[in-house]
């Protein structure tokens with residue numbers, strides 16, 4: 001979520017590649033392209049919390065998907081043994 005970058009201005013402190021600008025960004029995918037939106041400091045905490053909720057919900061969903069798949073594979077294997 002933290003981006004370090006050069007702004008491109010030749011006289012800026014970031015031009016030597018040492019003191020880069022840091023900004024907090026939210027990266028997201030839209031139409032298969034990765035995009036970034038710069039977050040104002042006042043939004044960072046709320047967005048970070050939302051991203052954590054999303055990650056937790058996604059992990060739960062993936063775990064239930066894997067459990068379902070494991071159950072399916074076990075069921076199919078059992079059926080194969082019955083023949």
Ligand SMILES: [Zn+2]
Pocket residue numbers: 006007008009012013014015021
């Ligand atoms: Zn700069």
